Amino acid sequence: xxxxxIGPVTYRQLxxxxxxxxxxxxxxxxxxxxxxxxxxxxxxxxxxxxEIARVEKLGAKWLAVGQGLYPRLLAELEDAPPLLIAKGxxxxxxxxxxxxxxxxxxSAAACRFARGLAHDLGxxxxxxxxxxxxxxxxxxxxxALGTGTIGVxxxxxxxxxxxxxxxxxxxxxxxxxxxxxxxxGTEPRARHFPYRxxxxxxxxxGTVVVEAAxxxxxxxxxxxxxxxxxxxxxxPGSPLDPRAQGCNQLIRDGATLVQNAADVVEAIxxxxxxxxxxxxxxxxxxxxxxxxxxxxxxEELLGPSPxxxxxxxxxxxxxxxxxxxxxxxxxxxxxxxxxxxxxVSLRE
Amino acid sequence: xxxxxIGPVTYRQLxxxxxxxxxxxxxxxxxxxxxxxxxxxxxxxxxxxxEIARVEKLGAKWLAVGQGLYPRLLAELEDAPPLLIAKGxxxxxxxxxxxxxxxxxxSAAACRFARGLAHDLGxxxxxxxxxxxxxxxxxxxxxALGTGTIGVxxxxxxxxxxxxxxxxxxxxxxxxxxxxxxxxGTEPRARHFPYRxxxxxxxxxGTVVVEAAxxxxxxxxxxxxxxxxxxxxxxPGSPLDPRAQGCNQLIRDGATLVQNAADVVEAIxxxxxxxxxxxxxxxxxxxxxxxxxxxxxxEELLGPSPxxxxxxxxxxxxxxxxxxxxxxxxxxxxxxxxxxxxxVSLRE
Numbered sequence: 001x002x003x004x005x006i007g008p009v010t011y012r013q014l015x016x017x018x019x020x021x022x023x024x025x026x027x028x029x030x031x032x033x034x035x036x037x038x039x040x041x042x043x044x045x046x047x048x049x050x051e052i053a054r055v056e057k058l059g060a061k062w063l064a065v066g067q068g069l070y071p072r073l074l075a076e077l078e079d080a081p082p083l084l085i086a087k088g089x090x091x092x093x094x095x096x097x098x099x100x101x102x103x104x105x106x107s108a109a110a111c112r113f114a115r116g117l118a119h120d121l122g123x124x125x126x127x128x129x130x131x132x133x134x135x136x137x138x139x140x141x142x143x144a145l146g147t148g149t150i151g152v153x154x155x156x157x158x159x160x161x162x163x164x165x166x167x168x169x170x171x172x173x174x175x176x177x178x179x180x181x182x183x184x185g186t187e188p189r190a191r192h193f194p195y196r197x198x199x200x201x202x203x204x205x206g207t208v209v210v211e212a213a214x215x216x217x218x219x220x221x222x223x224x225x226x227x228x229x230x231x232x233x234x235x236p237g238s239p240l241d242p243r244a245q246g247c248n249q250l251i252r253d254g255a256t257l258v259q260n261a262a263d264v265v266e267a268i269x270x271x272x273x274x275x276x277x278x279x280x281x282x283x284x285x286x287x288x289x290x291x292x293x294x295x296x297x298x299e300e301l302l303g304p305s306p307x308x309x310x311x312x313x314x315x316x317x318x319x320x321x322x323x324x325x326x327x328x329x330x331x332x333x334x335x336x337x338x339x340x341x342x343x344v345s346l347r348e
Numbered sequence: 349x350x351x352x353x354i355g356p357v358t359y360r361q362l363x364x365x366x367x368x369x370x371x372x373x374x375x376x377x378x379x380x381x382x383x384x385x386x387x388x389x390x391x392x393x394x395x396x397x398x399e400i401a402r403v404e405k406l407g408a409k410w411l412a413v414g415q416g417l418y419p420r421l422l423a424e425l426e427d428a429p430p431l432l433i434a435k436g437x438x439x440x441x442x443x444x445x446x447x448x449x450x451x452x453x454x455s456a457a458a459c460r461f462a463r464g465l466a467h468d469l470g471x472x473x474x475x476x477x478x479x480x481x482x483x484x485x486x487x488x489x490x491x492a493l494g495t496g497t498i499g500v501x502x503x504x505x506x507x508x509x510x511x512x513x514x515x516x517x518x519x520x521x522x523x524x525x526x527x528x529x530x531x532x533g534t535e536p537r538a539r540h541f542p543y544r545x546x547x548x549x550x551x552x553x554g555t556v557v558v559e560a561a562x563x564x565x566x567x568x569x570x571x572x573x574x575x576x577x578x579x580x581x582x583x584p585g586s587p588l589d590p591r592a593q594g595c596n597q598l599i600r601d602g603a604t605l606v607q608n609a610a611d612v613v614e615a616i617x618x619x620x621x622x623x624x625x626x627x628x629x630x631x632x633x634x635x636x637x638x639x640x641x642x643x644x645x646x647e648e649l650l651g652p653s654p655x656x657x658x659x660x661x662x663x664x665x666x667x668x669x670x671x672x673x674x675x676x677x678x679x680x681x682x683x684x685x686x687x688x689x690x691x692v693s694l695r696e
Contacts, residue, residue: 109588236584236596239607240457248584251605259587259596 001082002043002051002183003028008079009338010331012065013324015082028332034295035326037333054184059173060087060157069093073271074202077228078342081181081199085157088177092148096272097127098264099200099225101218102136102210107243110136110211113235115143117208120261122147126268129204131196132165132172136210136218141168141176150177152203154196155188197221205271206231208264209255212246219246222255227340231267233258294318298326299346302336306343349430350391350399350531351376356427357686358679360413361672363430376680379673382643385681402532407521408435408505417441421619422550425576426690429529429547433505436525440496444620445475446612447548447573449566450484450558455591458484458559461583463491465556468609470495474616477552479544480513480520484558484566489516489524498525500551502544503536545569553619554579556612557603560594567594570603575688579615581606642666646674647694650684654691 001011006028014024029039055062063070063084071093074080086093098121100114118128118140128144130137132151141149151172153161157180160166172178181195182188188196197220201207207225209232212218226232232255237244251257256267297316301307309327313320327344330336337345349359354376362372377387403410411418411432419441422428434441446469448462466476466488476492478485480499489497499520501509505528508514520526529543530536536544545568549555555573557580560566574580580603585592599605604615645664649655657675661668675692678684685693 109586113586113588235587236592236599236605238457238461238585238589238592239583240461241586244584244586245607248605248607251584251599252607252611257584257596257599257605259593259600263600 002048003040005040005332005334007338008081010328011082012078012080013328013331017325017328031325031329032332032334035329035331035333035335037335040332040334051183055085055157058087058158058184060085060184061090062086063090063093063179071203073205073228073230074199077198077202079198080202081195083181084199085180085184086177087157087173088150089148089175090177092127092150092177095125095127095148096268097129097150097204098268099129099204099207099221100136100140100210101130101197101200101207101212101221102140103212103216103218103243104134104137106135106139106211107241110235110243111139114139114210117210117235117261117264118143118149119147121264122149124261124265126265129200131200132161132169132178134162134165138165138168140210141172145171145175148176150179150203152179152196152199153188154180154182154192156180156182156184156186158184159187161188193217194220194224198224201225201230202228204230205268206233206264208233208235208258209247209250210235211237211243212250213243214246214249216246219250222250231256231271233264233267235259293326294322295326295329298323299330302330302344302346304345304348306337306339306345309342309344312344350396351388353388353680353682355686356429358676359430360426360428361676361679365673365676379677380680380682383674383677383679383681383683385683388680388682399531403433403505406435406506406532408433408532409438410434411438411441411527419551421553421576421578422547425546425550427546428550429543431529432547433528433532434525435505435521436498437496437523438525440475440498440525443473443475443496444616445477445498445552446616447477447552447555447569448484448488448558449478449545449548449555449560449569450488451560451564451566451591452482452485454483454487454559455589458583458591459487462487462558465558465583465609465612466491466497467495469612470497472609472613474613477548479548480509480517480526482510482513486513486516488558489520493519493523496524498527498551500527500544500547501536502530502540504528504530504532504534506532507535509536541565542568542572546572549573549578550576552578553616554581554612556581556583556606557595557598558583559585559591560598561591562594562597564594567598570598579604579619581612581615583607641674642670643674643677646671647678650678650692650694652693652696654685654687654693657690657692660692 018024032039065075065080069090114136122144127148129150130140201221201224209218209222222232234247234250234255258264301312313323366372380387413423413428417438462484470492475496477498478488480501549569549572557566557570570580582595582598582603606612649660661671
């Protein structure tokens with residue numbers, strides 16, 4: 001999972017097909033060559049062992065998708081992180097949770113509201129998830145500190161961003177939980193935040209947006225929550241307040257208007273009893289694929305416009321396992337682009 | 349229509365059945381007696397002529413349901429006022445309109461918003477209807493004064509309520525339009541306001557609620573608009589602002605969240621091309637009813653719980669005209685109660 005060019009979807013497919021990471025690693029160079037590219041630079045065993053030792057030294061734990069306390073709802077995402085690094089009270093992962101997200105430069109009123117809402121949701125036995133950012137995120141964590149809160153961060157588990165949240169993050173290590181996808185020591189970059197947001201949205205029964213500018217990160221989290229089939233909720237505001245526009249637009253687009261914890265509890269009730277098991281791993285074995293080399297066919301069917309994998313399978317006439325293998329080969333050769341909604345295209 | 353105990357629904361049924369008000373008036377005493385009650389005290393011809401003269405002297409006009417410029421959408425209501433008294437520019441009645449209603453003690457921000465919204469709706473060729481009350485109503489009229497606005501008042505056309513709106517009402521006589529259902533000189537009472545609100549909601553393609561406390565008159569207007577099948581729109585506000593609760597609840601209940609005139613225009617677009625003719629009058633003639641006296645049957649089918657008239661017709665086995673006549677008789681005898689949605693019950 002630390003190999004450049006191998007994203008969570010590819011990782012998942014490799015493990016599903018080859019059973020173990022060792023077998024997958026051994027297969028990657030050949031797959032990439034068959035796909036018409038160079039083998040990606042694999043991470044060395046030493047690097048991996050150094051990261052594992054560092055996580056251990058930090059007092060953090062690994063969570064593997066589909067195993068142990070890895071969040072069940074998160075595991076449903078096609079692009080669920082294969083591994084998460086967790087520091088704090090892992091038992092919080094076993095309870096229903098709601099995300100509260102919003103503007104970093106939120107108004108004092110919005111921060112007060114977020115803190116109160118988080119507190120009240122805690123009284124309903126809900127865990128509050130947020131992103132340990134300034135503004136609404138910080139207020140949400142503070143409000144739920146006594147009842148259970150999880151911070152999901154874009155950088156490494158031991159990196160404090162923004163710096164003024166160092167104390168808050170350390171408090172969550174002790175009295176809550178912090179989750180990170182990136183290796184320890186990673187300084188968060190702009191591209192990391194949408195990845196972080198998918199974890200927040202994916203872990204939660206629903207996401208409440210408290211104050212959000214149009215085209216802000218909070219709206220991305222809301223969209224990811226909607227795509228995952230979770231409840232999207234927004235706190236309204238006056239049209240005269242520019243900071244309310246994102247939330248009001250969300251409500252116009254179908255988000256549930258919430259004014260208090262009772263509204264949130266009502267909205268996420270359908271998820272309360274939902275104890276879903278993780279998505280079944282990808283089943284076909286190599287044996288089933290003998291005699292079916294779909295690579296040329298699949299390559300011909302692909303173009304620069306994203307098309308659903310299902311359609312490629314249907315048009316190719318090949319077994320779906322053979323098509324998936326061909327896609328993996330193109331993927332590892334750096335020639336495939338994976339899009340939302342299970343669509344793929346050829347890289348130009 | 350000025351006879352105590354004869355409401356708009358009964359009036360409409362009498363005219364539909366007897367063709368003219370003279371024939372209806374002549375029939376009322378007999379109908380009431382057959383229904384088992386006393387004849388209601390009919391208004392004298394002198395009284396009626398005095399009212400007509402007074403309206404004329406005030407420079408006001410009569411509008412009769414289904415005729416001339418009587419608002420077409422309003423005529424669709426089962427309880428549309430048979431007559432309206434109008435003073436001002438009657439041509440405003442021939443254009444699409446939107447109601448803006450809200451709290452009398454609205455915040456300065458809400459009043460500013462209502463004024464701006466009314467102004468912008470005017471730029472979209474829409475007439476703004478409101479209730480000439482304090483607060484949001486006044487702001488809405490002011491904003492649309494240059495483009496067209498109609499004030500619907502609960503008292504007589506010549507009565508200024510609240511008194512400080514005297515100038516505004518006179519301005520609407522000159523540059524807009526004022527409508528009243530009650531006779532000239534009537535001081536508005538609490539029970540008149542819901543009647544007034546049904547006219548506001550009934551005339552309009554949609555109703556925008558700007559700021560409204562829970563259980564306020566504006567929410568009644570919104571409910572009446574919904575019952576009439578019109579668009580209900582609400583301007584959101586922060587949950588921390590108690591004055592926003594009514595609107596936020598409306599949105600939770602399905603009202604369209606609007607932030608500006610463009611949102612309103614989009615929401616009411618389905619009504620723009622809707623040139624509906626008034627509801628067809630009630631057709632059966634007395635001849636058709638000969639030999640069918642359904643009174644005893646209908647009385648037996650009725651009880652203290654409201655039931656749909658359609659169900660009474662079905663259960664009675666009598667022609668619908670005969671059932672309607674029996675209901676009229678009970679109604680005029682003061683023994684029938686008419687409820688929303690075409691339901692009726694016997695008075696205890």
